[in-house]
Every structure is written in structure tokens, then in C-alpha cells.
Amino acid sequence: MSQPKKRIRIDISALRASRDFRLVFSAGVISNIGSMMTYVAMPFQIKELTNSYLWVGAVGFVETVPLIIFGLYGGVLADAFDRKKMILISEFGAMLVSIGLLLNVISGFNSPVLILILAMIFAATDGIFRPAVDAMIPQVVPYQKLPSAGALNSLRHQTSSIAGPMIGGIILASGGIAFAYSLDVLSFVVSLFLLIRINSAKPIHGAEKPSLHRIKEGIKYALSRKDLLGTYLVDLSAMFFAFPYALFPFVADELGGAWTLGFLYAAIPAGALIATLTSGWSNHVSRHGRIIAFAAAGWGFGIVLFGLVHSLFFAIIGLMIAGFFDQISAIFRGLIWNQSIPDHLRGRLASIEMLSYSVGPQMGQVRGALFARAFGLEFSLISGGILTIIASALVSGMLKDFYKYDVNTNVFAKKLKDFREKNAKIDHNI
Numbered sequence: 001m002s003q004p005k006k007r008i009r010i011d012i013s014a015l016r017a018s019r020d021f022r023l024v025f026s027a028g029v030i031s032n033i034g035s036m037m038t039y040v041a042m043p044f045q046i047k048e049l050t051n052s053y054l055w056v057g058a059v060g061f062v063e064t065v066p067l068i069i070f071g072l073y074g075g076v077l078a079d080a081f082d083r084k085k086m087i088l089i090s091e092f093g094a095m096l097v098s099i100g101l102l103l104n105v106i107s108g109f110n111s112p113v114l115i116l117i118l119a120m121i122f123a124a125t126d127g128i129f130r131p132a133v134d135a136m137i138p139q140v141v142p143y144q145k146l147p148s149a150g151a152l153n154s155l156r157h158q159t160s161s162i163a164g165p166m167i168g169g170i171i172l173a174s175g176g177i178a179f180a181y182s183l184d185v186l187s188f189v190v191s192l193f194l195l196i197r198i199n200s201a202k203p204i205h206g207a208e209k210p211s212l213h214r215i216k217e218g219i220k221y222a223l224s225r226k227d228l229l230g231t232y233l234v235d236l237s238a239m240f241f242a243f244p245y246a247l248f249p250f251v252a253d254e255l256g257g258a259w260t261l262g263f264l265y266a267a268i269p270a271g272a273l274i275a276t277l278t279s280g281w282s283n284h285v286s287r288h289g290r291i292i293a294f295a296a297a298g299w300g301f302g303i304v305l306f307g308l309v310h311s312l313f314f315a316i317i318g319l320m321i322a323g324f325f326d327q328i329s330a331i332f333r334g335l336i337w338n339q340s341i342p343d344h345l346r347g348r349l350a351s352i353e354m355l356s357y358s359v360g361p362q363m364g365q366v367r368g369a370l371f372a373r374a375f376g377l378e379f380s381l382i383s384g385g386i387l388t389i390i391a392s393a394l395v396s397g398m399l400k401d402f403y404k405y406d407v408n409t410n411v412f413a414k415k416l417k418d419f420r421e422k423n424a425k426i427d428h429n430i
Contacts, residue, residue, distance in 0.1 A: 011151060011280055014146075020140040021141050021152075024087075024136070028157075033164045034098070034185070035094075035160075035184060037164045042101070043059060044177070044261065045115065056369060059246070062120050063120060066124040067124075067126065067359060071358070072127075072215050072351050074131040074347075075349070077128065078351070079203055079346070080347075083132040083139075086132035090132070091129060091191060092192060094129070098185045100118045102178060105181060127354070130354045130358075131350040135350045138343065140199075146338045151331060154272065158276055159269075161266070162269045164265075165261075166262045166263070167262075169265070172261070203347070219348075226400075227412075229399060230405075231292060231337070232352065234293060234391070235329060237391035237392070238326070238391070239360025241385075243364030243384075244381060245265070246368050247368050248261060250377060251264060251377060254310070255315065267316040269323055270316075271326075274324055285332075287405065288407060289405035290403055290404075293403055296329055296389075299385075300384075302319065302322025302323070306385075307384075335407070337353055340416055
């Protein structure tokens, strides 16, 4: 194969290098497919029960507070306790939420309030799960394979985000909401079976007692680094202004009905998948900050296009463009985080990272619903995309350390690289 193609195609070397990463990757693919079916089924069920923009947008609103609280504390726990145990406990808790959603349907109760309560609980489990997984990856994957691990994690997410909504849309139109929730429960059972087999993943620097001081320490470190702050703010603003998912059930009504819903949910991850499969070039780029800034603007452009069109085909094209650029941003944000944050702070910073890419979408659903109710669907989508482009330019101009970030010259990245390579040599000699 020619050298240019080798530079473009996705690097899968992390799967060969780490057994634990293979298990986490496989479990994630399976459970994410099930969760994405639920992700489609929940707002669809609420829309069917209430036919209200605000009720659908409320899903994102009620998830925000537990995500912030448990996300921050989950990061402290990930720096203090065995990350494997945290992953298993939170995954089991998420399975119980799916069982609750299933019982809400098959019992005939069908309460939108209960759905919101269960969404809050799921957000809490997610707040514990994600920092633990994110903190464990640099621990079980060799430093040189971290770009590969990041790309593969993105591939896992996108594959699940395409298959899950597509399957979910078909199931909702044919088998019903209860069947979708049943498959999600089954996916958690298989995921837990795989995750039980990973090795213990205790913090490298020893256990630290969880406390408010530890949370403050992580936040203080993040605020002290303008390059990290830029990665958080760019993505937070992009998701807050232009996250369109809460509007999909209503857009689907205009484009042909429930059968189109799966296509809308799958379009963004489909674009992201294309970016991931051609991400080999990311290993050969050092100026990560400016790529993130331009990619965020690309996400905004895609959402503007989505808001302007009135056919399913061009709606999918707009969303795929948005997904492609969002994934480019995610790849390079992940590289900055994994290649420059010290291991003893990785869990706490992972929780802040999670909030930057999770709270934004949740609040973005609320913003989108409020704007749609006040000004209409089209205005909500187009204005959100334009505001995203403006926000990316403002953050880049205000935080020069972020925009000018270069992994070859950044002092934090160079220090961490030297530390991990030194430890790798010691482990090899032992």
C-alpha cells in the first residue's frame, strides 16, 4: 500500500498492544449500541406522550446537574480508587436505569416524569463511568499508541451511534419502545461480562482520599492552563449553541415521520466515522489548537446547512458535515488531553473534559427547544450554527496559548512524554 494511504487510514495498533483496551473497546461497542437505541427511544416516547418541545428539551436539562456533580466527584474517585471497580459499578447502575425504562412501558404506567427521573440517574452513572474509563486508557495503553486509542475510541462511539439509532428507528417503527429498551438491557449484560475480565486499574500514584480539595485542585490546574481551557470552551460553546438532537423528533415530522428519525440521529456519527477512518494523518500534525478551532467552525457550518434545507437527503448531508468536523475537533482535543495532562490529575481532568463535551449538549437541547418554541425550528438551527462560528473565533482570539498549541513545543506535553518514556524503560528493564 502506498505511503499516503498509510498516513490516512485509521491506526489500530492500540488494540494489538493492550488486552484490557481490547476488552473495554468491545464492551463499549456493544453497550453503546444499546444505549443509543434508548437515546432515540426516550425523546420519541416523551414526544408521543406530550407533543411538547419543552418536555423533550427537559431531558437535557434534568441531566445537567447530576452530570456536573457526579462528573466532578467521579474524577476525584478515579484518581483515588480502582478504576475497574468504578467502571463495573456505574455500568451496572446504568443497566438498572434501562430496566426501569422498560418497566415504565410494559407496566402501562408510561410516565414522562419517571423518564426524566431515570434520565437524571443515568447521568449520575455516566458521570462516574466516563472519568474512570478516560483515566484508565493512558494507564493501559503505551504512550506511543495513545493517538491510536483515541481514534479507536472515536470509531467505537461512531459505529455505535450509527448502528444504534438506525436499529432504534426501525424498532420504534415496527417492534415498539419496549423492545428497544429490552435490547439495551441485554447489551449491558454482555458489556458487564467483558468488563469483569479486565485487570485491576489502580491509580499509578497511589490512593488519595476523595475530598472537595481534590476537586478544587483539578479545577485550579485546568484554569491555570489556557491551552486546556480553550479546548473546553470551544466544544462547550459549539454544543450549547448548535446541538440539534432535541429537535430531531419534530424535524422528522416535517421530513416524513418516525422512520426518518433514525437517519437524522445516525447522520452526525456517520460523518464522524468518515473523519475517524481517515484520521491517520492526525499522527503527523503538531499544531492541534488551530485545527480544533477551524473544526468547531465547520460543525457550525454543517448545522446552518441542516437548518436551511427541507429534504431528508440534504438534511443528512448537512449533519454529516457537522459530524465530520466535530470528530476532527474531538480527535485533537483528546490528543492534547492525553499527551499533556499528568497521570495523578488525569481522573479529575477527565471529569472536566466530560463536562465540556456532555453538559454542552444537554444545555444545547434546552436552548434549541426554547428557540424553536419562540422563533421556529429553522431559526433555532441556523442561529445556533452562526453563533458557534462566532464563538470559535472569539475563544481562539482570547486564548492564544490554545490556538497556538504545538505538541512538539508545549512544555507540558514534552514533560509528560519524557516522564512516560522514562517509566516505560524502567518497566522494560524490570
